[in-house]
Amino acid sequence: MNLAPRFINTLSAPLRLLPTLAHSQALALVLNQVMKDAIAEGELDFLIGRTVGIEISDLGIRYRLGLAGGRIRGHGEGAPAAATISGGLHEFMLLAARREDADTLFFQRRLRMAGDTELGLYLKNFLDAFEPPPQVAPLIRGLDRLLGEEKHQPRRRNR
Structure with missing residues (x-):
């Protein structure tokens, strides 16, 4: 029996009490480390002066992120998102664990824009092309285990 969904829903309950700003700043700290090279190479420059929203609909958690001063910045609800990606936690975990690519999740309307x-x-396109640094491989393997024993093929990139 896979206890991950019940565990995650229980764990997320107190997170829903935190304001969007706190969630967004915490995520920005992580993303600045994971995407350090992409930021330095200008791959996220399309975010300069813009705010994007990420909404995990089944948990009721929202993030607002932008790029300023060469860093990803977290914003609160006062920063309206120019574009928003929304979906369930499972879909975002599939994306992060590299089990599904962004195109598939959007095409199947499991993620919405x-x-x-x-x-x-x-x-x-950035999310689909992004290759996480080797340092986050243990996190990706952990997410993969959390997702359970679903049959899957790791996605391959054409470059």
Whole structure:
């Protein structure tokens, strides 16, 4: 029996009490480390002066992120998102664990995009092409284990 969904829902209950700003700043700290090279190479410059939203609909948690001063910054609800990607926790975990690519999740409408389509497509394309640094491989393996024993093939990239 896979206890991960019940565990995650129990764990997320207190997180819903925190404001969007706190969630966003915490995520920004992590993303600045994971995406350090991509930021330095200008791959996220499309976010300069823009705010994107990430909404984990089944948990009721929202993030607002942008790029300023060469760093990903977390924002609160006062920063309206020009584009928003939303979906369930499971879909975001599939994406992070590299089990599914962004194109598949959007095509199957398991992830949804609203707002500025051009900005959303830049973000989707970045997420699909992004190769996490080797240091986060243990985290990705952990996410993969959390997702359970579903049959899957690791996605391959054409470069």
